[in-house]
Amino acid sequence: MTDGSGARQFHLFIGNKNYSSWSFRPWIGLRHKEIPFTEEVVPFDFQHGNPRFRAFSPTMKVPVLKDGDLTVWDSLAILEYAADVYPSHGLWPADVKARSRARAISAEMHSGFTALRGACPMNMRRPVERLVVDDAVKADVARIVNIWRDCLEVSGGPFLFGGFTIADAMYAPVVSRFGTYTLTEDPVADAYGATLRETEAWKTWETDALKETWIVPEDEI
Numbered sequence: 001m002t003d004g005s006g007a008r009q010f011h012l013f014i015g016n017k018n019y020s021s022w023s024f025r026p027w028i029g030l031r032h033k034e035i036p037f038t039e040e041v042v043p044f045d046f047q048h049g050n051p052r053f054r055a056f057s058p059t060m061k062v063p064v065l066k067d068g069d070l071t072v073w074d075s076l077a078i079l080e081y082a083a084d085v086y087p088s089h090g091l092w093p094a095d096v097k098a099r100s101r102a103r104a105i106s107a108e109m110h111s112g113f114t115a116l117r118g119a120c121p122m123n124m125r126r127p128v129e130r131l132v133v134d135d136a137v138k139a140d141v142a143r144i145v146n147i148w149r150d151c152l153e154v155s156g157g158p159f160l161f162g163g164f165t166i167a168d169a170m171y172a173p174v175v176s177r178f179g180t181y182t183l184t185e186d187p188v189a190d191a192y193g194a195t196l197r198e199t200e201a202w203k204t205w206e207t208d209a210l211k212e213t214w215i216v217p218e219d220e221i
């Protein structure tokens with residue numbers, strides 16, 4: 001797809017900004033890196049399934065990126081594709097070892113932390129209130145805080161690998177969850193969370209999320 005000037009433009013289908021943690025990842029990555037894209041919010045309907053998803057998503061899930069005749073239907077795959085198409089935007093760290101670690105922690109986020117994800121859905125509208133969580137969730141939180149501490153110690157921050165990369169995009173929904181449910185008071189985690197929250201991209205997404213009126217009962221714990 002191109003904009004009026006003929007320049008290339010991605011089109012990103014996303015779910016409810018209040019709840020869709022998977023959608024938030026590519027959105028904040030593309031936005032923060034100033035990669036041109038148009039967006040389309042298609043809200044969930046968990047009871048019946050939203051039939052509109054059928055028109056653009058082979059998995060009936062979001063996010064989905066369209067680039068001309070190409071469809072990319074997974075949050076990490078979308079960010080990888082953007083990194084390939086826009087190699088000068090620094091979506092991955094330039095250093096090969098840092099890049100390898102950024103990929104490892106992004107993959108760990110993508111395939112893990114199921115206890116945390118299940119017990120603490122992203123819900124930006126929810127008033128901040130401490131949630132009592134089980135040991136599995138506490139272990140997920142401790143592991144994430146350790147990852148952040150290690151990365152920030154090596155890079156010097158303010159983002160995990162110095163400048164913003166895909167790894168920060170992948171962990172953005174966790175920053176939201178940590179805040180909403182007061183899951184950690186670790187000062188390094190708090191400072192890293194504040195760094196992400198202060199970005200224009202975060203603020204724009206959150207402003208839109210807070211305006212939404214759809215309620216997804218499964219995510220209102």
Ligand SMILES: N[C@@H](CCC(=O)N[C@@H](CS)C(=O)NCC(=O)O)C(=O)O
Pocket residue numbers: 015019020021022023044045046049050060061062063073074075076
């Ligand atoms: N692995 C996929 C997961 C996508 C996913 O689970 N998306 C959720 C929204 S956060 C969804 O579309 N759920 C709608 C449904 O299951 O009906 C990705 O990374 O994009």
